[in-house]
Amino acid sequence: MSTYVLVPGFWLGAWAWEKVVPPLREAGHDVHPVTLTGLGDRAHLAGPGVDLETHIQDIVHTIVFADLHDVILVGHSGASGAVTGAADRIPERVARLVYLDSGPTADGMTFMDFNEPDQRAFIETRVAEQGGGVEYPLPSWQEQEQAGASLEGLGEAERAWFVSRATPQPYGTMTQPLALKGGVDGLPKSLIACSIPLEQVREMAAAGHPLFEALAGPQWSFEKLPTGHWPMFSEPVRTAAVLASLAS
Template sequence: MATFLLMHGGGMGGWTWKFVREILEAKGHKVFTPTFTGFGERSHLIGRDVGIETHVTDIVNVLHYEDLSDVILVAHSYAGTVAPGVVAQAGDRIKRVIYLDAIIPYKGERIGSLLGFASEDDMIGLDAMLDAGEGPIGSGVHEQQRAMAKEHPHMMSAERQDWLLDHLSDQPMRATCCAIAVGAESITLPVDYIAAKHTIMNAMHDRARSLGWPVHDHPGDHAFNVGDPEGVADMILGIVS
């Protein structure tokens, strides 16, 4: 049986893995679903100094204090920016990495400008403001996702989408605008990429291929870990086996 550590996307939390976790655990696997500082049930800890390096530390500490080894590290969406730093610090505890329609950052990039939400100059300016103890604490990603879902509903039941949207929380602005210290190009462990068909992450799919990672296509949308947990779990287990 395998040990999985599932990392969530922007505006989400460990709760987003509820359905995938149930499936994997029912098959006898060990599953850990930590929440990054400033998200979900830890949203009260959001602050101007909370960024990607904080979230790397969150996961490295879970690996250490839970005495985990041979871990399958799974990164959804935003967590793709966290995975390289985790591998750099605790790669001896990780067996392989699976990206789920996740951001693939190179060293020095910033999420906001990488995804086209703002200019590089704007992101640099925001980063400097936060260093000075000024500027917005959160990025408003939860409201952005809710607005997008109204225009393009997720591929899931209305009831499940309501559950998903109701649970969203803000994302620290620091995580959105800070320069990424460790890029995905540094990962030497085996990495597979599961690409959703209906997503804004198409450029990331191309990056995965350019890095030589095997890419597995899923017919769903970016929230497929909630909309199709059975299919996502099957794909993860297929890769591991």
């Protein structure tokens, strides 16, 4: 049996893992899906004070107060910075750090640094005009695709479920730089490639791409899960199976 802590990406809460958790638990694993402050059932806690450090502490407290050890810590998409920061704070409790259709956030980096200038401008305008300067509302599906997010596998039912529960992302989590102390460096890490082919990820890492060069390290392993950017919705059973394979 392994212990999983599942952290969803932007606009999502623990509810996003509803179809992934049962097969993992049926396989005998201990599973803890997380809702970060200001999202999902914790949306009432949103405000200008919610930042990346808030979400890091959410994860740390989930692990510490539940007295979890040898954790397989999974971060989807925009949760990259939060799971990296949490693992850096308590590396002695983390057995493996997993990035689900995501990649590691480097020390001093923000989520906004991952965006090209035009997408960055789009986000800043949307936050200012529709988010009161403190939150990033869920973009339309067309806007998601224009930003490069694959919608493969998301039918009408999955999209409706997503939209019905999505909540705005606290903007401070996107703009606060990640501060690391080196605790995360030696941990085993895995990347599960979904919407970007694994071969392309490997090529960018080998070429020294600044966002992927860390993946060339010996502590990394890689898995394929060909689907869209939200595998917990498009392929929940396969997502659970890939995560379970990392337990060994």
